[in-house]
Amino acid sequence: xxxxxxxxxxxxxxxxxxxxxxxxxxxxxxxxxxxxxxxxxxxxxxxxxxxxxxxxxxxxxxxxxxxxxxxxxxxxxxxxxxxxxxxxxxxxxxxxxxxxxxxxxxxxxxxxxx
Numbered sequence: 314x315x316x317x318x319x320x321x322x323x324x325x326x327x328x329x330x331x332x333x334x335x336x337x338x339x340x341x342x343x344x345x346x347x348x349x350x351x352x353x354x355x356x357x358x359x360x361x362x363x364x365x366x367x368x369x370x371x372x373x374x375x376x377x378x379x380x381x382x383x384x385x386x387x388x389x390x391x392x393x394x395x396x397x398x399x400x401x402x403x404x405x406x407x408x409x410x411x412x413x414x415x416x417x418x419x420x421x422x423x424x425x426x427x
Contacts, residue, residue: 321378358387365394366401370408 332339349360361384368376384394 315374315378317378317381320374321382324375324378356387358384358389358393361387362389362393362397366397366404369398369401370405 328339349355350357355363361380364376364380365384368380381394
């Protein structure tokens with residue numbers, strides 16, 4: 314497994330390098346990242362739990378380490394994190410099922426077009 318805290322430190326350093334080389338790119342990302350927080354409709358803990366589920370579905374290690382730290386900082390329990398991850402797992406299985414149906418539809422289309 315990763316040393317998540319060291320990985321986060323290294324990642325932030327590399328992102329800092331990108332920020333120096335392309336400041337508008339990082340600024341644009343930060344604007345996008347903070348936009349949802351401004352509505353105040355979801356609390357910070359809920360946003361971080363959602364971010365963890367999305368991090369799993371997008372397979373983003375950087376997202377995992379950043380949003381794990383933030384979720385814990387905002388009071389997320391192990392049980393809440395596990396429940397959010399359960400949603401991600403269920404959705405990934407559901408997405409595979411939906412795309413399997415698409416494959417079967419493509420099979421039918423190909424067979425009809427022969």
